[in-house]
Amino acid sequence: MKAQKIIYFSLTILLVSQFIGCVAAAAAYVAKDVVDSLEDVKVDAAVSPGVTKEQLNQIKRVAFAFGEDNPVKMAVHGDLTDVMTDTLIMEMLKQGFECIDNQKIKKTLEEEGVQINGKVNLESALKAGKSLGVHAIITGNIKTSSAVRGSGIMGMKITATSKIQSAALKIIGVENSDILMVVTINYKHGKNPNAASKTIAKIIKTKLENPFGEKSQT
Secondary structure, three states: OHHHHHHHHHHHHHHHHHHHHHHHHHHHHHHHHHHHHOOOEEEEEEEOOOOOHHHHHOOOEEEEOOOOOOOOEOOOOOEOHHHHHHHHHHHHHHOOOEEEOHHHHHHHHHHOOOOOOOOOOHHHHHHHHHHHOOOEEEEEEEEEEEEEEEEOHHHOEEEEEEEEEEEEEEEEEOOOOEEEEEEEEEEEEEEOHHHHHHHHHHHHHHHHHOOOOOOOOO
16 A cells, blocks of 8 residues: 555656646747747838839739849858748738749740740849739848757767848839839848748838838827
8 A cells, every 4th residue: 555655656746747847848938939029120111212102002913033143142051042932922922912933934034035044033033024914023132141060979960050130122113123112121130031031021011011101090
């Protein structure tokens, strides 16, 4: 009987310990999530003279042009251009925009007799955009930072992670090939490409809908 009580007591302590551990882990996760959500993101925007809110509000069909002239380069090595373009298109679709991908732009250019061997640059995107009814091309520069870590025996396994540190985006009207707005985004601690794409898409939508930061009338 005494042995059974000891076993019962030990199991109770073990279960309580596991429960406390789970609660602590959950609390840590929530705390991290809160910290991430409060991360300082500095956003600035400038509208070109003569461009109206109504013009910007009408932009609903867009394409991205991170071509050879403005690629998204990783800090260590490689190219994030295709990854960022694809994730930005996905996030812009979620925000209610219609997006034209690079394959459709390339196909349109080829039908017009223009051969594209590499990435679609801004000039090519503007040319195809007119045929495709695109309202604006979004281009610019995105800066990244990378962290390299070694793990395993003698650090033989090397892993590198990239974070988006800032983005300087130009929203260019297809009709006249003119800059309508410039938006800059700076992350205090950096964000992974997927998280950054979500933020960038939301900021673009907000700035197009309310370019001059007007307060809503209540």
